[in-house]
Amino acid sequence: MHNKSRRHFVQSAVAGSLLLPGLLSEMLAAHAANAGNPVAPREPQFPAKAKSVIFMFMSGGVSHVDSFDPKPQLFSDHGKQVVLDHPETRNRPGYEKIFLKRPDWKFSPRGMSGIEVSDLFPHVANQIDEISVIRSMHTSHSNHYNATLGMHTGSFTFARPSIGAWLSYGLGTSNQSLPSFLVLAPQMPYAGTQVWASDFLPGAHQGTRVLPGPEPVANLTRRVSSSTRQELELAALQAMNASHQAARPNDPQLATRIKAFETAHGMQTEMPSALDLAGETDATLGLYGLSRGQNDGFGWQCLAARRLVERGVRFVEIIHTGSSGNWDSHGNMADHGRLAPQVDQPIAGLLQDLKQRGMMDDVLVVWTTEFGRTPFNNTADAPGREHHNWGFTSWLAGAGVKRGYVHGATDEHGIRAVEQPVHVHDFHATILHLMGINHEQLTYRHGGRDYRLTDVAGNVVKDVLS
């Protein structure tokens, strides 16, 4: 049977039930629009610049002074001793003395804007005119686990809902055949599933993990051997549920669950089709550095993210690596040189692709990591860098964001965010603002308190707004 007629078959089995003509479909229709559907699309609090978010997270801590934060003086002061009370060096044997370390990649001005980017990210550098670089990021913890949790939930200690869950709660999602919050995470990140948890928000807002491979979402693949079989089963189930419901009208739970089976049936085809790159042109695949038939790698994650936001998913997070084999280059910064090529062209490709399709007006692209890396070390010739939460770089691009712009600065050695510092809470407030939400007004009552993503802090970084 053809796809369309197949779906029609199931829909008619549900909504046009012989047992209940009219009543059920009316309930379903009424219900889809009301509060019974936690992910029904909702209007933002004020006109939004962006309709959806692609949130790129580089796990492990990308070095700012080797990528987007040029520090000529760090080159020239290489080997000079500095005195700091830094969390990574305090009371740490062998770290009684610390020395500045020069960056391993050279910087040069790029694009019309002339913003300096290092050779670590040559492709992204070519797209710098699309980007607002925030060079004055700082965060509250220098451990991966806590900083990763903080970058996702605004909490560095207790478990709280993830930013994607908050946006799902605030705005719902426009494609009811796909979850509102998807996380393309081939590996488990630091802090595990807390990174995309809904915590006290209703479970419908939790991130659904998407994996490369034959079954990207748990239980997505039809287990029975033919679609005819599944449709027969679904039709019989829906008939039984309809008859059960006939004696129990006015119960939205029952109607919602009947609807959920229909959606799930659709999702079995909708999700694979969203992730099926076969229809992409060679030119598009080339943008992401993908070869035809390739269904993994960060290029796949980026292109899949574009396809998902295109289909109306509210928040797509793509995580590069996980809690190991990541950007945590303590031993040798040369490892950044291994990792950057995995993401550089895909990220640039995503920006170009979104631009070509006119999607930069609707999609907010976020690029971040949990913290930066120390511009110093305990010996003058140490090849690696440690965790650094006093200053690092994140960037925004797309809907509502200034193009080719630099916000804030760290000091001459990249040690502290000194000009217009942006804390993670401010970063979150800005993302919410671009989505049409006042971060102070997106609250959820839990245990007697109104919680929000930004806790009791956060200021929108107005300078990066276009």
Place this chain on the structure above:
Amino acid sequence: MLKRSRHAYWISRFATAPGGIRWLFGFLAIVLCCSGVLADSDEEFFEAKIRPLLIARCSGCHSAEKGKTQGGLALDSQPGWQHGGESGPAMIPGNVDESLLIRAVLYGDDGPQMPPEDAGGKLPDTEIALLKEWVKRGAYDPRVTVVRRGGLTEEELRAWWSFQPLHRSQDANPSIDAFVLARLKSEGLTTSPEADRRTLIRRATYDLIGLPPTAEEVDGFLANESPTAYESLVDRLLQSPHYGERWGRHWLDVVRYADTAGENTDHPIPDAWRYRNWVIDAFNRDLPYDQFVREQIAGDLLHANDPAADYAEGIVATGFLAIARRFDHDSDKHMHLTFEDTIDTLGKTFLGLSIACARCHDHKYDPISAKDYYAIYGILNSTRFAFPGCEAKQQPRDLIPLLPPAEWAKTVEPYDRQLAAIDAELTRLAETGIRKTQLMAQRDELVARAPVREFAYAVAEGTIANAKLHLRGDPEKPGEEVPRRWLELLGGQELPADAGSGRLQLAEWLTDPTNPLVARVMVNRIWQHHFVKGLVQTPNDFGTRGQRPTHPELLDWLAGRFIESGWSVKSMHRLMMLSATYRQSTGDVSDEGHRKAIAIDPNNTLYWRFDRRRLSAEELRDSLLVASQQIDLSSGGPHPIPPTSSWSYSQHVPFAGVAETNNRSVYLMTLRNRRQPFMGLFDGADANATTPQRQVTTVPTQALYFLNDSFFHEQAGQVAERILNQPDDETRLNELFRIVLQRLPSERERETAMTFLSQYLLAIADIPAADQTRTAWSAYARILLSSNEFLYLD
């Protein structure tokens, strides 16, 4: 307490308030508005001279807005100084000499000297003169405020329902039904008729043991014409060992039970299960609730001198405290967060109060001060929590032996000595010989009789000390020391001089019969799990941000009955389940009364019908395993966790064990940082924070589970296996309906099923003929197991 402090003079005589609520210290005023128009010279004088002076010189320590009211005095509002600190009004307008504030700034000998040396010292004479002039002119002050205690005005405090003593009903024959009917009648409504018997036995069985009744149990109940059949059913279920597994799970939700510590590596806790099983057992034996509470706070102290078995149980019960979440890389260094988690859970669990909101400042909405928080904090800080291990220190520490110290000395220590002696001699004997052979044999014999060394993940008394306030919640900024004591709201009792940590007293204070919250909170939880929603629909929040009870008299009557019953949880089940309110149906739409009720009370807050509910994640999984007969109904033990000596978990490679089991779901391993996917999908409890009420979300990914999950398909296949040996399709269908839904199919369902089977057989004509029947019946089993009738209880 403050007698030696600089602020001694400001201590008040103020000690009691009506309603059994006593406040000793801590008055807080919050500026609500500061408006006014410059009109006369008094106002100009105040605005130009006095307001800036007060801000510059006094607000560092006496500003309600900043949350700093040393000595209880706030000078940033008129009512603040009018009410004054703990000695009363700070100023008497017009009377310079009698005004405490003026005496203080003059640095008189008979009272406090303000500002103190460490806050700038005595004011310049010009400023003192300004203050004197202000008082002399009548102390004009436009800063309007309301005086508050914690987050409440005194009036609000006296008026808030949950802080009042239990209300004794004046009714001659109070009962659940009488209270419910009275409310319904006032709205012109009444209850629905009693549910049919199959519905009743399914409802009662799931509610009490979390499992479906068997078809035979349903048959027996339907056939039982005795007037006490239902009562006997309830009694039978209350005696089931599976009762504790269901109701223990409710408790484990609230106390955020987990088998891992939750810090950066999510270290496993091999002994956590002992607390889990203690909770299950406590429900099964109907341990009086007040004792249940006390054991979890101070079981070790209550049973310090008891026989070994009781001693061990007392230790295990304090697992409630030990399972608190741990934090960060070196969790020893972040115990202030673990204590916050403990205080949060303790307050919400037992009292329905969000005490932890007062970590950084006085509670904004409830009468809880930061001092209250640190008074309890001191008790926890004087307690030694078992240490689970973490990234910085892999191995666990301070686990508590289950043997009393005397037994340990009698059994374990001699054994260790003997073994050490033998080993030493073996080492000395270089050469083999008779002596060595003898010794080896002795050693083997000894080891075979080795005493059992079991440990609990629990707590013990630690280093006794009061805590200091953490200013703005920051442990790096210690403030004044706060004596360990009870919440002022509930009496503020202090510890005797010879007290230990204070846990023993905390256990008593919590369950003091004059504390109106403990019984109310628990009967509300019991009600909630029978009636789907609580009488108070915010079961963890009885404070002013929570909801008021829908039936306050009923709640208080139940709480009173609970206490009178000797805090018997099982007697509460009986009371609730035997009521007509519980036994009513979910309603009949064809009935006119039903339609009227829906219009008036669509959310059924008045209980004009029974609320339908979805099975919980555990009930769903257990029911599938029951239907497939794959369930292992024995009690679960420890999880297969690698030996502690092998641990080297990191934030890069955290603990991520999975333990498959066909035990009931309450025995599944619960990780804090990696949620069990099935539990996540079906709204299981969040092991990172207290879960008073499961959410019920209905999402397509759940439907995908029923369509495609391998475990689900496997169970359905096993259900089909159970019926294939029946002689014909009709009997197979009957048996399938009885297994899954405990009823027979209707004529219409029989026809539909047969049509389905014949169509389905056509669709699977391509598979081997020998598999076709099994495959078709597995498909039909999936349909029944996916149905709303299976998943929802009427």
